[in-house]
Amino acid sequence: MSSDYSELYERLYQSDGREELAIYEELIRLADSNKDLPTAYDFRSAYCSRACEEGFPEKGIVAFSWCLAQYDKDPSLDDPYNLIWQYKVMLELIPIFETVTRDQIIKMQEDMAKRLAWMGETERTAHYYRSWNLMRMGDYEKAAEFQETYLGMTRTGMSDCDACERDRQVELLVRMHRDEEALQKGKTIMEGKMYCGEVPEFTNGHLVKALARLGKEEEATKRATKGYELIRRERKYLGTIGDLMLITVRNRDFNLGMRQVTKHLPWVVDSAAGELKYRFLNAVALFFEALSKDKPRTTKVRIPRELACYRKGDSYDMGELAAWFAEETRRYADRFNQRNGNSRYDEMIRDNREIAALD
Amino acid sequence: MSLGQNFQVNLSGVIRLLSDHLYGGPEVYARELLQNGVDAITARRLLDPTHHGTIRVEVVESEDAKTILVEDNGIGLTESEVHQFLATIGQSSKSGDFSRDDFIGQFGIGLLSAFVVSDEITVITQSAREPGAAVEWKGRVDGTYAVRLLDQSLSPGTRVYLRAKEGKEEFFTAEKVKGLLCHYGHHLPHEIQLEIDGNVESINEDAPWSDGGLSRSNQELLDYGKEVFGIDFLDAIPIASETGRVSGVAYVLPFSVSPASRQSHRVYLKQMLLSESVDGMVPDWAFFIRCVVNSDRLRPNAAREAFYEDDLLEQTRAEIGQCLKTYLTGLAENHRAKLDRIIRLHYLPIKALAVEDEEFFRLFIQWLPFETSIGSITLDEYFSEEHFGPEATLRYVRDLDQFRQIASVAGAQGLCVFNGGYTYDADLLDLVAEEFPSRDIRAIDATDLVQNFEELTFEEQQDAFDLVKLADLVLQKYKCSAEARKFDPAELPTLYTASESATFMRSVEQSQEDADELWGGILNNVASAVGNDGYAQLVLNYRNPLIRRLIRIDDEKLHKRIIEILYLQSLLLGHYPLSSSERTILGDGLLGLIEYFLGE
Ligand SMILES: Nc1ncnc2c1ncn2[C@@H]1O[C@H](COP(=O)(O)OP(=O)(O)OP(=O)(O)O)[C@@H](O)[C@H]1O
Ligand SMILES: [Mg+2]
Numbered sequence: 008m009s010s011d012y013s014e015l016y017e018r019l020y021q022s023d024g025r026e027e028l029a030i031y032e033e034l035i036r037l038a039d040s041n042k043d044l045p046t047a048y049d050f051r052s053a054y055c056s057r058a059c060e061e062g063f064p065e066k067g068i069v070a071f072s073w074c075l076a077q078y079d080k081d082p083s084l085d086d087p088y089n090l091i092w093q094y095k096v097m098l099e100l101i102p103i104f105e106t107v108t109r110d111q112i113i114k115m116q117e118d119m120a121k122r123l124a125w126m127g128e129t130e131r132t133a134h135y136y137r138s139w140n141l142m143r144m145g146d147y148e149k150a151a152e153f154q155e156t157y158l159g160m161t162r163t164g165m166s167d168c169d170a171c172e173r174d175r176q177v178e179l180l181v182r183m184h185r186d187e188e189a190l191q192k193g194k195t196i197m198e199g200k201m202y203c204g205e206v207p208e209f210t211n212g213h214l215v216k217a218l219a220r221l222g223k224e225e226e227a228t229k230r231a232t233k234g235y236e237l238i239r240r241e242r243k244y245l246g247t248i249g250d251l252m253l254i255t256v257r258n259r260d261f262n263l264g265m266r267q268v269t270k271h272l273p274w275v276v277d278s279a280a281g282e283l284k285y286r287f288l289n290a291v292a293l294f295f296e297a298l299s300k301d302k303p304r305t306t307k308v309r310i311p312r313e314l315a316c317y318r319k320g321d322s323y324d325m326g327e328l329a330a331w332f333a334e335e336t337r338r339y340a341d342r343f344n345q346r347n348g349n350s351r352y353d354e355m356i357r358d359n360r361e362i363a364a365l366d
Numbered sequence: 367m368s369l370g371q372n373f374q375v376n377l378s379g380v381i382r383l384l385s386d387h388l389y390g391g392p393e394v395y396a397r398e399l400l401q402n403g404v405d406a407i408t409a410r411r412l413l414d415p416t417h418h419g420t421i422r423v424e425v426v427e428s429e430d431a432k433t434i435l436v437e438d439n440g441i442g443l444t445e446s447e448v449h450q451f452l453a454t455i456g457q458s459s460k461s462g463d464f465s466r467d468d469f470i471g472q473f474g475i476g477l478l479s480a481f482v483v484s485d486e487i488t489v490i491t492q493s494a495r496e497p498g499a500a501v502e503w504k505g506r507v508d509g510t511y512a513v514r515l516l517d518q519s520l521s522p523g524t525r526v527y528l529r530a531k532e533g534k535e536e537f538f539t540a541e542k543v544k545g546l547l548c549h550y551g552h553h554l555p556h557e558i559q560l561e562i563d564g565n566v567e568s569i570n571e572d573a574p575w576s577d578g579g580l581s582r583s584n585q586e587l588l589d590y591g592k593e594v595f596g597i598d599f600l601d602a603i604p605i606a607s608e609t610g611r612v613s614g615v616a617y618v619l620p621f622s623v624s625p626a627s628r629q630s631h632r633v634y635l636k637q638m639l640l641s642e643s644v645d646g647m648v649p650d651w652a653f654f655i656r657c658v659v660n661s662d663r664l665r666p667n668a669a670r671e672a673f674y675e676d677d678l679l680e681q682t683r684a685e686i687g688q689c690l691k692t693y694l695t696g697l698a699e700n701h702r703a704k705l706d707r708i709i710r711l712h713y714l715p716i717k718a719l720a721v722e723d724e725e726f727f728r729l730f731i732q733w734l735p736f737e738t739s740i741g742s743i744t745l746d747e748y749f750s751e752e753h754f755g756p757e758a759t760l761r762y763v764r765d766l767d768q769f770r771q772i773a774s775v776a777g778a779q780g781l782c783v784f785n786g787g788y789t790y791d792a793d794l795l796d797l798v799a800e801e802f803p804s805r806d807i808r809a810i811d812a813t814d815l816v817q818n819f820e821e822l823t824f825e826e827q828q829d830a831f832d833l834v835k836l837a838d839l840v841l842q843k844y845k846c847s848a849e850a851r852k853f854d855p856a857e858l859p860t861l862y863t864a865s866e867s868a869t870f871m872r873s874v875e876q877s878q879e880d881a882d883e884l885w886g887g888i889l890n891n892v893a894s895a896v897g898n899d900g901y902a903q904l905v906l907n908y909r910n911p912l913i914r915r916l917i918r919i920d921d922e923k924l925h926k927r928i929i930e931i932l933y934l935q936s937l938l939l940g941h942y943p944l945s946s947s948e949r950t951i952l953g954d955g956l957l958g959l960i961e962y963f964l965g966e
Contacts, residue, residue: 021624021625021626023789025766026766026787026788030766032767039943040943068889069870069889070877072881072888072889073877073881075885076880076885101888106892106895107891107895111888266800273796273809279892279896307803309799309800312808
């Protein structure tokens with residue numbers, strides 16, 4: 008590696024977050040201008056993983072697409088397992104963009120299935136993603152069927168870890184309102200016996216909904232509090248933060264709620280992932296609605312300037328703010344409904360109102 | 367149901383595994399023998415608190431053999447205890463619930479480390495509990511052993527004899543043994559004597575914590591740190607933790623270190639050196655600290671090279687962190703000069719702590735330095751009357767790239783833009799916005815900054831009108847607009863700024879060059895989710911002589927070429943790689959210019 012890289016490399020190890028991504032971007036530019044394909048590939052591949060981890064999936068997808076195209080031209084650039092592993096991450100993220108069509112998601116999922124088969128893998132992983140994508144697109148019954156199928160097959164080296172698989176099962180049950188079963192399934196996760204890098208982080212968001220609906224107030228609050236501690240600094244959990252905030256609203260904990268809104272609203276501004284924004288915006292809308300019913304109408308709030316509802320002077324009418332955020336939520340819901348060809352997102356809005364104890 | 371069969375264990379294999387692979391190196395045999403002696407004395411002192419413990423080590427070098435003897439006047443062993451504890455791997459007399467906290471040993475495997483340097487271990491021992499004949503035990507590396515009763519009784523205690531095996535003689539020289547004893551045992555609370563050729567010397571040295579509290583002066587502690595680490599530390603801080611029964615000294619490094627650097631703390635367990643490079647004794651944020659500590663309570667791992675990661679250790683770490691925080695807070699109140707020196711070197715760990723800890727944040731935030739387009743500045747300075755005043759707007763960019771695009775140009779206008787691209791900085795600035803709602807703090811894009819450059823007068827606008835209009839047109843195909851402003855340095859003809867999304871769009875286009883239909887479509891749709899406020903602009907510097915001359919020339923074809931080249935050159939200056947079409951244009955443009963000059 009040339010000395011040009013090594014100084015940046017040094018800095019890479021000392022950084023994280025946006026700084027780390029910026030250094031990768033510079034490394035990539037350097038490798039590109041040196042026409043150093045293998046190095047450019049390695050940097051993009053690493054950048055892709057880090058960008059997704061840091062909550063910028065769109066950057067990851069762009070880098071991955073480049074890697075995939077280069078790999079198809081020259082397979083010696085990467086270990087196929089490595090590539091597929093990254094492909095899995097892409098497939099997980101792609102449905103959260105409302106602008107990506109259903110057809111594109113299915114084609115992408117089947118493209119990966121073909122690659123897996125070509126490597127001699129069983130269809131388990133392909134079914135896993137079929138189930139995942141169907142769940143995200145609101146087709147719960149079919150998603151459950153695929154889940155049944157993959158659970159009946161032997162795990163392979165391409166399978167997600169136990170904890171992740173369990174998380175998906177819990178999420179599906181919660182979406183289907185099978186709350187008791189969800190808690191049953193999620194028991195080992197709740198007890199801390201089953202975990203991984205993203206579990207229970209993601210799972211807490213599903214579990215609190217089930218707990219709240221079953222009236223287990225104390226447990227729901229405890230889980231929401233602990234869960235929020237775990238993820239409050241990580242943008243990739245913006246959606247889950249929204250889920251946990253439903254409990255904040257349910258408890259009418261306006262202090263905490265205002266802190267959460269102020270802290271995470273700026274993330275909405277430069278986030279591209281519609282589904283995460285939708286979940287968070289929905290919680291914000293419910294928060295302001297609850298506030299407008301309990302407190303004087305005009306309140307000071309820090310709203311980022313980039314949002315159209317921003318007002319100079321920072322004083323807002325809570326009812327108006329609630330309406331604006333509800334409208335934003337609606338906008339995303341409509342787009343997702345249209346993409347998915349159903350009305351699950353309306354259902355989720357209704358569910359969230361119930362969990363937030365409004366009406 | 368009973369299981370009738372016993373496991374068969376290949377003893378020599380197990381011994382080899384434990385002795386060669388568990389422990390760090392052959393040297394640890396000395397530590398393990400010392401440890402057993404210390405524990406034996408501890409056990410005897412539980413019976414008789416007035417007992418004065420001594421460990422005596424003798425090195426005997428003869429023509430054909432090097433031997434060492436480690437003798438203690440501890441509790442000793444009876445014959446049945448010899449069978450039970452010495453001869454059984456994994457059996458320890460110390461693992462019972464009672465007073466397990468008193469002993470250092472606990473696993474019942476330490477003695478095996480002697481087999482790394484010796485093929486045979488001979489132990490002669492006399493129990494302090496039961497009178498009777500002394501017992502001799504010989505154990506061999508092949509896993510066999512023999513026990514016999516001697517025909518006399520000795521004074522209570524234990525002697526362990528080792529004879530160097532071939533190739534391991536170096537660990538038995540007088541010099542080496544002395545080094546090892548000092549290394550592991552210099553702070554032990556019992557007398558340690560080394561006898562060589564009839565001369566006896568004492569190994570013991572006072573530890574900084576040995577008199578309970580830390581009664582040494584700051585300078586003495588610093589001297590101790592210098593002796594132990596070979597570093598002239600900035601400061602020494604007494605630290606303690608009730609939970610881990612820890613006491614010791616934390617030192618502030620006199621140079622900056624990376625957060626990823628390994629922390630190496632010098633750690634003693636019940637006054638015996640555990641290791642010189644223990645990680646995880648202080649919270650993650652305190653990576654600028656090296657410490658020397660003794661713990662009477664934490665549990666060692668089996669290799670006895672680190673502590674076992676449990677709640678106890680976590681709690682201890684937090685308590686040590688609290689000591690460090692109290693120290694820093696104390697400096698803030700009484701020793702600003704010292705604090706400033708520490709902040710200058712260690713602002714990273716201090717920022718790391720401030721992000722995590724609200725109370726600490728409030729106390730320190732105004733003194734922490736940030737990188738800006740006019741150099742390093744603290745918030746205190748920024749909002750002071752001499753600088754920008756308490757009402758000033760604080761602008762920051764979130765990303766390093768953006769900062770680099772504009773820093774030098776902004777600096778030249780005297781505009782202060784904070785770099786929020788470094789780890790912790792954007793977080794801290796966001797927190798400032800939250801905590802001090804009256805301050806006007808906003809994240810900006812590089813493109814916003816141009817709005818602060820000097821506008822052209824009406825006449826100047828008229829003057830530059832045609833060039834700017836043409837540039838806007840020419841650059842349209844690059845999704846870039848043109849504008850004229852006046853800015854410093856005047857030598858710079860153009861400045862290219864792109865918002866984050868414009869930079870992102872460039873990367874999308876780059877990936878699309880090779881993407882197939884499916885991925886091309888996906889990229890388009892992902893890009894549309896980011897939104898097309900993707901905005902880039904080329905700002906022509908009206909102060910620049912070249913630009914002024916360009917305005918004078920009346921040749922549209924030449925203008926077009928030069929504008930493209932200026933644009934591409936600004937991209938290159940900003941380290942943007944050119945797409946293949948841009949490269950072609952750059953090549954064509956240069957050729958065109960050559961032609962133009964030749965034609966003249
Ligand atoms: N110098 C000694 N005096 C008395 N008993 C001893 C002595 N050395 C060893 N023993 C006995 O032999 C046992 C085994 O010693 P060994 O060093 O292998 O294990 P340990 O000290 O109990 O635990 P660890 O593996 O943590 O060192 C001890 O538990 C102790 O009962
Ligand atoms: Mg021992």
